[in-house]
Amino acid sequence: MDWLTNWDDLIHGTAVFGATLPFTIGFLVAWKLPRRYWWLAVTAAVVGSFLWLFGLPTFPPRSSEAVALTGLGAALVSLAPLLAGRPVWSPVLGLAIFTALGWSIYPAWLQESGGWTRHLIVSLGLSTSTIGFATLVEGAHREKQDGPTCRLSLASLIPPSIALAVLLQLGGSARFGQAIGAVAAALAALLIWILRRPNDDRPKGVTALWGALFMLLAWSGWLFAEIRYGLAALLLLAPIASLLVNLLPLPRRHPLLDALWDGFASALVSALVAGIAISQYLEEMSEFEGY
């Protein structure tokens, strides 16, 4: 298996495990599944990539290696009612699960300088923001029954995921970057099927799943690496930009145009954030030759 380590490089790893592999798995699995089961396509796509990137998770999860897969499991259990198509779900279970996850992965550098109170605050912060964000984006994704449609499409979730991947990679965690890249690639695969069959119902729970993984990996960037968290927080504006652009009188005759506008608005914010991060990074790098 030694040859496989060649593919662990930043560029190869991102191209293969952060994009091609999850896109292919997501595309093929979604092809054969009815839309209500598309969360399975996302899950299969990211499990394949996460396993390759992080290996089998340990239980209880004690290291950053275990975060992605255990976090995916936590998200699936928390969001199970949504994924099963029920209109109502209780976020309390999700809060409990993610608080337990946050508690168990609490890293050494925080433990050294803080007490149990901070341990609890960080765990609660992780769980409330993760479940809260997942709930918000899922709510914004739902079709409105009456009045003008103002909702979040999958197209608007892909650009901030790629920007977060950039922030994570620049912050010293290539694998977390590749992990959120894998989520974005799986969503891109679903988006193709949505555009081919625009009259079907929107898949439920997939947006919430993205929201939970996005927030969890952003937190991981702070807990285990050096993510620029101010810029990462700005990425939350990307879905909002997509929602706002819904209010503009733009031509939306075809779902492709719909996705285009939503994705474009989100991409503007995401590109700005990623651009600032890359510019800051290059400026810092320019002081150090030969790296």
Place this chain on the structure above:
Amino acid sequence: MKNPLFTLVTILGLTAAPLFAADVLDIDSEKSKISFTIQNKPPRAKEFQEVAGSFKDFSGKIVFDKANPSKSSVEVEVKTASVDTANEKRDDHLRNQDFFKVKEFPKMTFKSTKVSKKGSDYEVEGKFTLLDKTKTITVSFKPSSESSGKVSFQIKRSDYGMTYRVPDTADEVDITLEIVGKTK
């Protein structure tokens, strides 16, 4: 009158003690050095370059029993955040999740489990822990004086789960410890 046997045993005991006692030394971090070299091929570069670095913050204890080497032992603890390759940006990256994960695993350690004399050197077997993964390694300690010596060995970082950029950044890392002990 005191018991003559007690007096004899006491005198013998006090005289003989220094002959059999092991020296217990702290590692003098001011005079000691823990360094490493690794081959690295930067992106778009055609050839490998050697990157040398060291760790500035470490501590340890040596129990040295010259008469009975098997009773000797050594423990070294290195704060991985103190990695220094004379390039601050690279050091930042080394501290992060792709390499040393200092936020999760702030220390790497070596604890000997067996010491034996091999000619003028000492063979030290022990447990080397990096990134929470422990492997048994055997190193050769070359003493240069009563309280100093040098150890050189190679590890495969992938054995400890540090696989980032292998093989463009080599899997093999050469580590050298130049140890100077000081009495407590």
